[in-house]
Amino acid sequence: KQEVTQIPAALSVPEGENLVLNCSFTDSAIYNLQWFRQDPGKGLTSLLLIQSSQREQTSGRLNASLDKSSGRSTLYIAASQPGDSATYLCATLSGGSNYKLTFGKGTLLTVNP
């Protein structure tokens, strides 16, 4: 059974700092890994999706990497802004279950002005 862990559970940084969020997973047989953003009381906004054959994806100030063999992914946020404050969730779509995402508990990011 896939388990996804996100560290740290919470992170507070000053505006402008670069930061890294970590995600680890136990079963490396995944189709893809997605990073989502969730604002308080809201749904999920997809940020980046990395296919199992890819090493990284970039969108604006966001860069996500994937190392399947070690069961790790990182989300790098450059030049953080207060508007980046949210909970960031990673989720894997595992082999043999091409419809069921397994989520971590998320990292609550606070960017202070």
Next chain:
Amino acid sequence: DTGVSQDPRHKITKRGQNVTFRCDPISEHNRLYWYRQTLGQGPEFLTYFQNEAQLEKSRLLSDRFSAERPKGSFSTLEIQRTEQGDSAMYLCASSLKGARELFFGEGSRLTVL
């Protein structure tokens, strides 16, 4: 708006009442998913449909829960005899068959008093 739409966004009910949530997926998407998210946790899979067929249900979906997708378009999730433990965010997502990226709605938050 061509995204996944959920209604209502927030429902407050008394213990023992029945509630129903509706999800309208992206129009051409034939797969539809329900997830549940409790406070401080990542979303957990509840059930999924391919067209009108419900193909899998999680053990989390007790017999008080029923989901339908009668014409393969919108879906409803009904909870009978609600309990305080049912308080959560109910998230709907959709995807194309064969595509491995899920698109989530804004969620329906249930508060059971």
